[in-house]
Amino acid sequence: MAADSLDGDDGEVSEAAVRERLDRVTDPELDTSIVDLEYVDEIRIDGDEVSVAMTLPTAWCSPAFAWMMTTDARDEVESLPGVARARIELREHMHEREINRGVNERLSFGEAFPDADGSVDPVRAELDEKARIARQHDATGALLDAGLSETQIAELTRDDLDFDGDRARVWCRDGGLAVRVDADPLERYLEKAEATGLLDDDRPELFRTPEGDPIDPDAFETVRHRTRLAGVNMSGQGSVCDALHESRRAEDRPPLSMRSD
């Protein structure tokens, strides 16, 4: 794995290696890496223990989202060879105490938030589904650009794709012809299609409607519009978070005056 090469020969953990693991953690609402979003304030390495401090764009960021990001960060960093323990410190969040305690003491969400009436799993599944739909837009867009017809795209199955480095071969059923396209949008789509269990059901079609059904070629355009909308929603929300993030970190920002800590 590429990340392993980032580890020093002497077995010591490097900050670059930690950052690379954190880069795999996404803000689930925006489907963007927490490193790219600059949520990570600080990485400290002390032997086989790693501490990561994070601040989200607003103290009101959904506790469920904050929980997903902090537990994912902990698990990603701890998956690094040479790391025995990762400690996460979420800063300036309305539920920082519950979250920091829960994440570092390895509690379940329900244990960390006795008030909550369920787990975060349904929210995660829903956000994964939205990310899947947005990524489908990019993937089908790349295939349309490569000259595939709407019907050909609607009929594609997982088996019609194979990957060769940064290129993908897409086998169209009528004619046994392979079209070569950039692998990235297809790989990104497959990642979320797998995460949402879409490829495990008993239907073979690779691309689906937002509801998970095969696409009727006559309705292809409407599905394309809906997948476009999912992406616009995500990047629109990203712009709001980004603006809040900038504002929160501005030098002349007044202090959180009534905070008890």
Place this chain on the structure above:
Amino acid sequence: MYEYEGEDVFVIDSHLHLWDATEENIVHEGGEQFIQCFYDYHTAFTPEEKQWSLEEYRKYGADRMMEDLFGSAAVDMGIFQPTYLTDFYDEGFNTTEQNAELAEEYPERFVLNGTFDPRDGEEGLAYLEELNEKYDLQGVKLYTAEWRGDSKGWRLDSEESFRFLEKCAELGIRNIHPHKGPTIRPLNRDAFDVADVDDAATSFPELNFVVEHVGLPRLDDFCWIAAQEPNVYGGLAVAAPMAVHRPRKFGEIMGELLFWLGEDRLLFGSDYALWNPDWLVDVVMNAELTDEQRDEYGVELDLETKRKIMGENAARLYDIDIEEKKEQFRSDDVTEEFGLGDHYAGETSATPADD
């Protein structure tokens, strides 16, 4: 009246508050975090020279509000949308009664909306009737995600909610404004899920459902529901200021909204005092789609579209006769106070709106 390239545009700001977030009024840390979060929104999108200090922002009062809305002639009329938050603020954040301070003084300029919470049961129905009797309500602002005791919110399509919607229909309160914005609470669920609007809109075709903040960040779910329910509208509060620093993104969002809902179902709102209409109206009126966006969405954001969004659509929902209002505004108290006579003088008017 706002003047855009020599043309008058009648502006109804459909989302206003007169709030009190002074430290004396805060009873719970949540109240402080709430106003600070608002302030982050304020500074994030407001041009630097137009930003307020946090202290001004906590409580600005009626005079300042009048000046901000009408002093620059950006707004002709406004609609108050209350936000009670009585768990956080001793006297409430901005209740119907607090907003009534101005609405009753200038009834020709303001529309006063009420609210309900189906968890209040019979008492709540009585309060709604009382509000209606007192203020002749045409609309209600609703917070389906508000926590109360053990409850983590309520759904617009629940049996209890339907009793209140029936009451609204019976009382002639036609405009229902559910707040569907950024997720804050509850802990583990998406409190501002817009799915509950769907069944409510189908079940009450005589009511209009104006989804505030166009469901951001659930724009996708919102548009898909609105595309199928003709009585679902979008309130642009919070989406509008993106036109300042993120004009491309604003264009994309407007492209989607115009594509799915069309130009007759979108309402401008500043969410004052989150943002000041004096600069926001200007920015939105000057926003344009890129050529690429026009091709992608097949829609226009031209003067006629903007006229509808800035005022005509709200006028239709709230039975406001714009021509009659212009006539009335030639000499009302607000016009006298801010010297706006020229704006309503008809053909002879040539004064720029924003100098």
